[in-house]
Amino acid sequence: MSGQQERDRGMAIVETYAKSSQKFSANRAIKKCVIKNGPWETWTTDEVHIELKKMGVKLDNARLLGPLMKRAQKAGMIEPVVCGSCNRQETRLSKRKERHAGPQYLWRSTPEYYHQYWEHDENVDAFYTEEWPYVPDPELGGEG
Secondary structure (H helix, E strand, O other), rough: OOOHHHHHHHHHHHHHHHHHHHHHHHHHHHHHHHHHHOOOOOEEHHHHHHHHHOOOOOOOHHHHHHHHHHHHHHOOOEEEOOOOOOOOOOOOEEEOOOOOOOOEEEEEEEEHHHHHHHHHHHHHHHHHHOOOOOOOOOOOOOOO
8 A cells, every 4th residue: 555545544544533523623614714714825724723712622632633634635725835846735734732833834824715714794794793504515525
């Protein structure tokens, strides 16, 4: 099995055995990061953990964010920040103690998703009042 296949298998296992409540919370935190950080800003899963902490959620397995970020990428919500000279995804050292300054991939919100979200006035009002009604995201695996 190739390294990429092993990675994909590991991510599938993590996602399969994660609690649905944790997947829901993590997806919501990812979406919050997407709409808080414009396409001109870069961010890592450190920011997702900050949103989770605000929600009072601590993931049983932080590796759950890997497959969920890939799912958000496939849904067109985020894109990797790629170095123009070496064509590899850029990284930044983690600020979280438990990560011991390990490298984390940089992401950015896609302009299409970001602007599509902010074009709707009801989203702006809900965002600033923190009254986010739950709407399952089919693009993140919700039942819609």
